[in-house]
Amino acid sequence: MSVSEYAVGDGPYGVAIAGAEVWTTLVHTGRVATRSGRVFDLGAPESRPSVIVDGPDDAVWFTRSGDDRLGRIGYDGVVSAVEVAGSPYGLCVGPDGALWCTLMSGDALGRVTVDGEVSTYPIGTTSAFPAMITSYGGELWFTLNQGNAIGRMTLGGEVTTCPLPTESAGPVGISAGAGGVWFVEILADRAGRITADGKVEEFGLPAGSKPHAVAATADGGCWITLWAAGSLARLDAEGNIVQEVALGDGSEPHGLALDQDSVWVALESGSLAHFEG
Structure with missing residues (x-):
């Protein structure tokens, strides 16, 4: 078991594995960096690049919540935005091959094709603060951070909302898995899983740990970043914590991505952490 760190700049937030490279957004400086040392300046310091994914078109795509754009960087290094x-x-790649994003201040989901065509779909509620999003069962699933619920939307825009059992839980991260959709509740220190028929289970995490992001594993469990605890936790398919990895006081782990038997984590303190174990 080992953790390696790679300094990448100020404020790593999201992380993605794409094109034989590991990419991270630098939310405080308007840049995107790679583990190997490449840095892409977006020319917009206040753009707040956040969640990043491997796109369907030999490029990474990422949200720019500070200036209302989706950014794109091709594997060839060309930078553009929509x-x-x-x-x-x-942000996620939908079952239709388009990029789907949550619109926090718009109470909507956005759909962007690789050709730059933009559509928006209301989520049917206001001030719910849609946060993370994932694709599961041919639909889009997303957390409603202020709505205390999980939403799901068909490709045609039909929305269903499932309230969470715990009040004021503050759901944030979400990830589709083998037996359902995992999510985390940052204000309640819990992980949860919802099935296709709407059944919700919740699992306790260490008090005060403030879980932020989650990535489902092939065995039915998941990895979770514990932001306030400065650590990484692995849950099995029954929701039991089977492993916890210390990343250091003040590391502030946010996004994570899985690469076979290893995990990459963006540490807002200034580096990418790579855990192999």
Whole structure:
């Protein structure tokens, strides 16, 4: 078991594995960096690049919540952006091959094709603060941070909302897995899982740990970043914590990505952490 760190700059937030490289957004400086040392300046210091994913077109895509855009960097290094109003934050590749994002201030989801065509779909509620998003079962699933619920939307825009059992839980991260969709509740120190038929289970995490991001594993469990605890936790398919990895006081782990038997984590303190174990 070992943890390696790679300094990448100020404020790593999201992380993605794409094109034989590890990418991270630098939320405080308007840049995107790679583990190997490449840095892409977006020319917009206040753009707040946040969640980043491997796109369907030999490129990484990422949300720019500070200036209402989705950014794109091709594996060839070409940087571009598409305007999407509403403070885009969460991001995933949908079952239709388009990029889908949450619009925090717009109470909507945005859909962006690789050709730059933009559509928006209301989520049917106001001031719910849609956060992270994932694709599962041919639909889009997303956390409603202020709505205390999990939402799901068909490709046609039909929305279903499932309230969470714990009040004021503050759901943030979400990830599709083998037996359902995992999510984390940053204000309640819990992880949760929701099945296709709407059944919700919740699992306790260390008090005060403030879970932020989650990535489902092939065995039915998941990895979770514990932001306030400065650590990484692994849950099995029954929701039991089977492993916890210390990342250091003040490390502030945010996004994570899985690479076979290892985990990459963006530490807002200034580095990418790579855990192999």
